[in-house]
Amino acid sequence: MDYARAQGTFVIGIDGGGTHTRVACVDLDGHYLSSASGGGGSPMHNDDAEVNVRATLARALEDADLDPAGAAGLVAGMAGFDRPSSPTEARYNRDVERFFEIDGMTCPGTVVNDAVIAHHGALSGHAGVIVVAGTGSMILAINERGDEIENGQFDHYAGAARHLVHDVVQRILTGESSPTDPLYSAAKAYFGVDDVHGLREVVLQRSSANRNDTKRSYGDFAPQVTALAEESPLADVALRALVARTAQGVRLLAPLVDTDPVPVACTGSLASDPSFLRRLDQALSSGTPRRMQLVSPRLHPLGGAALLALTLAGVDSNDTVLVALESALGICQGE
Template sequence: MEATFFLMGVDGGGTGTRVVLADAHGVELAQAEGGGSGLALGVARAWQAIEAACAQAFAAAGLQLDWARCALGCGLAGVNNRDWLADFVARAPKLAALDVQSDAYTTLLGAHGGEAGVIVAVGTGSIAAVLDRDGACRIAGGYGFPSGDEASGAWLGLRAVVHVQQALDGRARPDAFSDALLARMSVCDRDALVVWLCEANQTAYAGLAPVVLAHRDHPVAAALLAQAGADIAQLVDALDSSARLPIALCGGLAAPLAEYVPASHRTRLRPPLADSAHGALELARRALARTKP
């Protein structure tokens, strides 16, 4: 009797993991979500989050997870670090097929349905990618926290913390914005803030982004959001100097940051056709097809 195979698309970032389960024909059966699986969090932790979300998706479909019958397509933050990627692949369970690409590539596949276009993914981190009319993929940004990931949640949070620091030591006047940031960090004084800063990772800083958005009229927050919009435009220009391709903003910060994209680029914004998890599902379909004679 011929084995029944399943396709699984995984979108893994620093904050969360999304999984789409489909049958071998691409008919969607279930979706699930879990903790972060960006490789910067650690490869073992990434697999733990992915396995939990996959098991949840199978349970939702009333099925039992059997890795040997699964083709897994993963779009993960952090695969541009070749050592992390090699470790991730080495730790994989015995699968029917596996393809691991950057979350930028799977976002690109989903957003434009495999057609030419630009994406800027802004969530915990950020990256931009283009699929040109010749089918070639190029990337801009995505160098990672803390030096890169412009316009991301972590980028916003890292810079917003400066306002808190200055409010605590008298360089700036304490206000509703600094108070809200302190509350989000569960911090009340300088010593506690130092402890928070020493322990904070990319995900912790990204957790401050909603506070920035909630205080968008504050001069500091407004300046950060304006810079985020300008950085998005710069990423697009690096990939599409002709200024002709459609742009899809993707990720958790796509909707709130769209209004800060300069007008010259805003007219080219298009809603993504599908998300990164569905782009990863296409990776899984292709990977499974390659295993068959």
């Protein structure tokens, strides 16, 4: 660490999601120097995104006494940051880019959508498809030529944690769930109501509340839905509906990748849940002529950001570097 600090040979990887911002500093061999975790960094989901990102980045640098002038490269993957070919209007991009205008930092830096760092981390820079689902959702293919294509370019959206909960709540309100279903009871307890009438009133009240607060409050119930998926018919049908939309998005993108079978990795609090993964594996194994294979991510998104930052700094990301990043990521993810 002293050598890296003296020579200015470290890079910064940032994963800014709707729930957490994670920052890692690694040397040019991929070895861990420091890390920090803070509040959500997506302006799409967080009113205080800039404060969260800047504070988390500052803490990661300060904890290892790293001089910003010594950074050799920075890559940030940010939820809500639109890619050049995205069907949306890049409404947050300039705001997000300003998050990283740090005094004394002159290294090359780039900001990409968080699905891009997730893809590079999970598949080590190889072609394939990544499913991201947590606070937000995107399905992204990167082919052998490096082309990036997202499901939104096909006017498709699969849904994230809050959408799973919306489905559960709507099914309860329309009488599609038995009062004896364990998720029915869990939903009443979570929303602090005694019956369907009370749940309807809470939903109506939340419709006029702060949008970002409301999205998080619904999304926070998703882990209870997936935890009950094997014993609750309501949880199972809602999860399968979201998985079916996700599988459709993967099928739209798979023909753009030449690899056979097409590797499909998943990341995010919802997409990496075992209940989600089991159902997605079932959905992808039937009803399509193109072979697809679920694979475990080699690196989490933060590792993907660090990997891209090393590439930006001119480092050949060989297997030795990847192994070092795996170790560094394990430390960072444990925070």
